Amino acid sequence: MLELAILGLLHEESLHGYELKKRLDEMLGALAGVSYGSLYPALRRLERAGAIEALDPAEPVSPFPVTGSISGETAAARVRRRLTPSRRKRKEYRITDPGVALLQELLEAEQGADDDRGFAVRLAFCRYLDTEARLQLFERRRAWLAEKLDRVRNALTPTGNRRRLDLYTRSLMEHDDEVTRRDLEWVDALIAAERAGAHEVSHTPITSREGQ
């Protein structure tokens, strides 16, 4: 899970551990608040496995030489902190070709792809899958949610041997029911969008958000 996320982030851009954690925290919901005691060992494992490699700090990797302004990022950076924040003892990692293959593999893996966290992380990087694999991921999630909804519904209906629930437990289950139904609708929308070919996934209209 963590390794999947690391590979996913490094596929976009080379990063060092500390920065990686910040990205992970932004990606929250899933994987927010992962600890360094977990992150750094994961990086070493991936490095030993050849999925990522540490960059030589002497020669920077950017396609452009690092002489002066680096695209538009500079203007914003100047405001918040000085230029060239670089060169601590930090180790920047880059994903390797086998690493990209591993990312694909982990994204498609069935192991733990169903639960909330597993799905969230996979969805965050599913742009690296082809449409078919993506649909497979969505359908699996859908089935899982449908099953979950079924179980809640079953626990909620007073069929036969069912013990009666206290009000708090009942409220919990009703809420669970509602949330799961919404999750299902969402996944259905993702599937529909994927099938339509157009990736107009950003469906959520939501009650006017002029507040901020």
Place this chain on the structure above:
Amino acid sequence: MLELAILGLLHEESLHGYELKKRLDEMLGALAGVSYGSLYPALRRLERAGAIEALDPAEPVSPFPVTGSISGETAAARVRRRLTPSRRKRKEYRITDPGVALLQELLEAEQGADDDRGFAVRLAFCRYLDTEARLQLFERRRAWLAEKLDRVRNALTPTGNRRRLDLYTRSLMEHDDEVTRRDLEWVDALIAAERAGAHEVSHTPITSREGQ
């Protein structure tokens, strides 16, 4: 977490491990699918700690002697399986007085009471808390959710340094935003109901559920 749930269930009724797992599975969302490899060791730990005790199989505990029909349960039971399904080598556990104290303590503990699972399990047994402790639990959850919502909102608004999100990640975050807002509303309803003294918590009207 598991121990809390075990104590909560045993507070209602004495049970053996296998049956306990079934209840846990029904309580799903949180703690559904917990494994025996996790459950039995937990029972032993609790027993060693004196929080629960195994019943002497010779003398059953029920307030009524076990001669023939045991309340209304019998009629239903007769249909699905024969009477007296009892007496394997199963070990029935009962909660002790120190166990009840431990249950209280765990319910009020701040450790891990905020996340989805922790809150769900506590809510399922919060009837064993007094109104004040319950409100404290709800308020803590509320604060946690508010903070989470804030982080999502922040990641979602294109402020300054923010990298632009791909469509899938954006959809994920928007969904997260929506779900978290609903969670907040729900907790607010719980708090309001608690404050009103009446425990009319079962608010959810939900779109007509004639389907089943």
Place this chain on the structure above:
DNA sequence: GTCATCATGTAAGCCGTTACATGATTGC
């Protein structure tokens, strides 16, 4: 007699955490 289910347990391992230790760089 044999299969499904009930029932209890152990061992190995995974994945993560907390707490601790260390040190570089920069702003003031």
Place this chain on the structure above:
DNA sequence: GCAATCATGTAACGGCTTACATGATGAC
């Protein structure tokens, strides 16, 4: 020079899973 933040790591431990091992009971 000192504190805040950036940055990397290790050690111990926690909680849960999987896979395995075992056996009793009841249905057919």
